[in-house]
Amino acid sequence: xxxxxxxxxxxxxxxxxxxxxxxxxxxxxxxxxxxxxxxxxxxxxxxxxxxxxxxxxxxxxxxxxxxxxxxxxxxxxxxxxxxxxxxxxxxxxxxxxxxxxxxxxxxxxxxxxxxxxxxxxxxxxxxxxxxxxxxxxxxxxxxxxxxxxxxxxxxxxxxxxxxxxxxxxxxxxxxxxxxxxxxxxxxxxxxxxxxxxxxxxxxxxxxxxxxxxxxxxxxxxxxxxxxxxxxxxxxxxxxxxxxxxxxxxxxxxxxxxxxxxxxxxxxxxxxxxxxxxxxxxx
Amino acid sequence: xxxxxxxxxxxxxxxxxxxxxxxxxxxxxxxxxxxxxxxxxxxxxxxxxxxxxxxxxxxxxxxxxxxxxxxxxxxxxxxxxxxxxxxxxxxxxxxxxxxxxxxxxxxxxxxxxxxxxxxxxxxxxxxxxxxxxxxxxxxxxxxxxxxxxxxxxxxxxxxxxxxxxxxxxxxxxxxxxxxxxxxxxxxxxxxxxxxxxxxxxxxxxxxxxxxxxxxxxxxxxxxxxxxxxxxxxxxxxxxxxxxxxxxxxxxxxxxxxxxxxxxxxxxxxxxxxxxxxxxxxx
Numbered sequence: 001x002x003x004x005x006x007x008x009x010x011x012x013x014x015x016x017x018x019x020x021x022x023x024x025x026x027x028x029x030x031x032x033x034x035x036x037x038x039x040x041x042x043x044x045x046x047x048x049x050x051x052x053x054x055x056x057x058x059x060x061x062x063x064x065x066x067x068x069x070x071x072x073x074x075x076x077x078x079x080x081x082x083x084x085x086x087x088x089x090x091x092x093x094x095x096x097x098x099x100x101x102x103x104x105x106x107x108x109x110x111x112x113x114x115x116x117x118x119x120x121x122x123x124x125x126x127x128x129x130x131x132x133x134x135x136x137x138x139x140x141x142x143x144x145x146x147x148x149x150x151x152x153x154x155x156x157x158x159x160x161x162x163x164x165x166x167x168x169x170x171x172x173x174x175x176x177x178x179x180x181x182x183x184x185x186x187x188x189x190x191x192x193x194x195x196x197x198x199x200x201x202x203x204x205x206x207x208x209x210x211x212x213x214x215x216x217x218x219x220x221x222x223x224x225x226x227x228x229x230x231x232x233x234x235x236x237x238x239x240x241x242x243x244x245x246x247x248x249x250x251x252x253x254x255x256x257x258x259x260x261x262x263x264x265x266x267x268x269x270x271x272x273x274x275x276x277x278x279x280x281x282x
Numbered sequence: 283x284x285x286x287x288x289x290x291x292x293x294x295x296x297x298x299x300x301x302x303x304x305x306x307x308x309x310x311x312x313x314x315x316x317x318x319x320x321x322x323x324x325x326x327x328x329x330x331x332x333x334x335x336x337x338x339x340x341x342x343x344x345x346x347x348x349x350x351x352x353x354x355x356x357x358x359x360x361x362x363x364x365x366x367x368x369x370x371x372x373x374x375x376x377x378x379x380x381x382x383x384x385x386x387x388x389x390x391x392x393x394x395x396x397x398x399x400x401x402x403x404x405x406x407x408x409x410x411x412x413x414x415x416x417x418x419x420x421x422x423x424x425x426x427x428x429x430x431x432x433x434x435x436x437x438x439x440x441x442x443x444x445x446x447x448x449x450x451x452x453x454x455x456x457x458x459x460x461x462x463x464x465x466x467x468x469x470x471x472x473x474x475x476x477x478x479x480x481x482x483x484x485x486x487x488x489x490x491x492x493x494x495x496x497x498x499x500x501x502x503x504x505x506x507x508x509x510x511x512x513x514x515x516x517x518x519x520x521x522x523x524x525x526x527x528x529x530x531x532x533x534x535x536x537x538x539x540x541x542x543x544x545x546x547x548x549x550x551x552x553x554x555x556x557x558x559x560x561x562x563x564x
Contacts, residue, residue: 007447011449019301100445102393102531103445104391104392104393104394104441104445105389105390105391105392105411105441105442105444105445105446106389106390106391106392107387107388107389107390107415107446108387108388108389108390109386109387109388110386110387110388111384111386112386129387130446133389133446134445134446134447137446137447137448137449138447140449159386159387160387162387163382163385163386163387163416164387164389164412164415164416164419165289165416165419165420166419167293167419167422249384
């Protein structure tokens with residue numbers, strides 16, 4: 001595995017691989033790799049011939065009150081994991097090379113990114129689309145891989161790619177879960193034992209919703225009320241949002257029908273966790 | 283010359299040329315080609331092996347009160363000109379293919395683009411950076427060419443390329459002028475005879491500034507006052523701005539020193555014209 005901070009070196013390696021007829025895959029991450037990332041990397045290995053992974057904790061997607069400084073940094077362990085996975089190239093850029101002091105160009109999706117997590121975290125998705133556009137321009141992959149746990153993010157990236165004509169195909173990969181079904185996230189590391197135990201309420205609520213829909217409950221409000229009860233039972237939980245939306249455009253719906261997104265964002269102690277499921281109902 | 287509306291076809295032709303070791307040049311235009319465009323195309327022909335020109339009148343960079351509908355459209359003549367120039371590929375996209383009804387992703391430079399023309403035309407440069415990012419992603423050139431007449435635009439494009447890591451080198455080419463030194467512009471076609479005659483006042487004012495600086499006048503305010511007089515003598519003229527700025531970042535300056543941008547935007551009748559010169563003073 002080549003590890004580099006140099007944009008020139010990346011471009012050289014990638015264009016050499018491309019000239020050799022290889023399909024370039026790319027998995028952007030913020031490091032602190034867990035099994036969710038590994039599942040993305042496994043999928044990317046299967047579907048491409050030359051795999052680039054980036055590790056960059058993108059300050060631009062954190063608001064001043066958020067956890068940029070405390071976000072887990074585990075570069076040595078991450079490197080070992082990626083080497084073992086036979087990743088071809090690790091891009092590990094310096095922050096000041098990605099954002100100079102006079103940085104002033106941004107990519108913004110203005111519809112999907114105003115909803116759900118975008119409402120709770122203003123500027124977050126603008127930070128995401130900007131860094132992803134930069135990384136796409138640096139790596140110039142054929143395929144790029146995103147996790148379904150960040151469903152809204154993946155949808156926004158797909159929209160950006162379509163609107164701005166990036167020559168890149170976006171692939172998504174299912175959420176990976178702990179034994180008690182908590183979705184894997186680097187932020188799970190923040191949870192103390194009690195919070196960790198209570199956090200499984202998120203998936204319990206999602207499962208409850210799935211079951212209700214299976215039983216032909218069609219009213220989002222009633223389903224959300226039941227989900228809310230499940231999470232509110234936990235003393236360390238505080239709900240940011242529970243929403244049931246059209247899974248294609250994240251618009252509100254009055255009746256469960258077609259492809260539906262069911263999403264939860266909730267704090268356990270000070271840690272904000274998100275999770276979702278997609279349900280198809282005819 | 284291949285003429286196409288198809289993004290797929292462009293990508294195929296360009297990647298074929300690139301695989302053959304050719305350097306890809308790109309000149310984006312809004313058509314109504316004049317000698318200014320031709321000078322860009324000549325430069326691009328010299329510096330690249332495969333030349334793509336686009337003609338697209340970008341609605342996104344016009345405000346509702348501006349001249350999108352009346353902007354000159356001369357596709358047949360333009361095609362003939364480009365064929366004669368031995369351009370390899372003309373991209374002539376349909377508006378609804380560039381901006382679908384749900385289009386929601388934008389590229390915005392937030393510092394340079396707030397000044398000068400950006401103040402008079404809010405949203406204009408956001409429209410420019412968005413379409414240029416799209417065209418860059420479609421064509422994927424090695425080099426792209428912009429005219430110095432739109433100095434601020436070229437500066438913003440360079441900034442976008444740097445900030446967002448486009449793998450493209452931006453080249454600029456000097457302003458081409460009529461015999462009376464009016465800068466060539468597709469909008470000159472709007473001028474009636476009297477307005478056309480008065481419009482040469484813009485370059486007279488710029489020349490006056492140049493002469494004053496040569497004579498060691500260092501106070502921008504005094505120079506601007508003299509420029510203003512020259513343009514205000516014309517009854518059909520109305521000044522939008524006259525500015526002397528640092529040519530690298532367009533910041534205000536108190537003293538003429540180093541590389542300096544001298545810019546004018548003025549209406550002649552209803553037609554808004556811009557022009558500029560760059561002066562180096564040690």
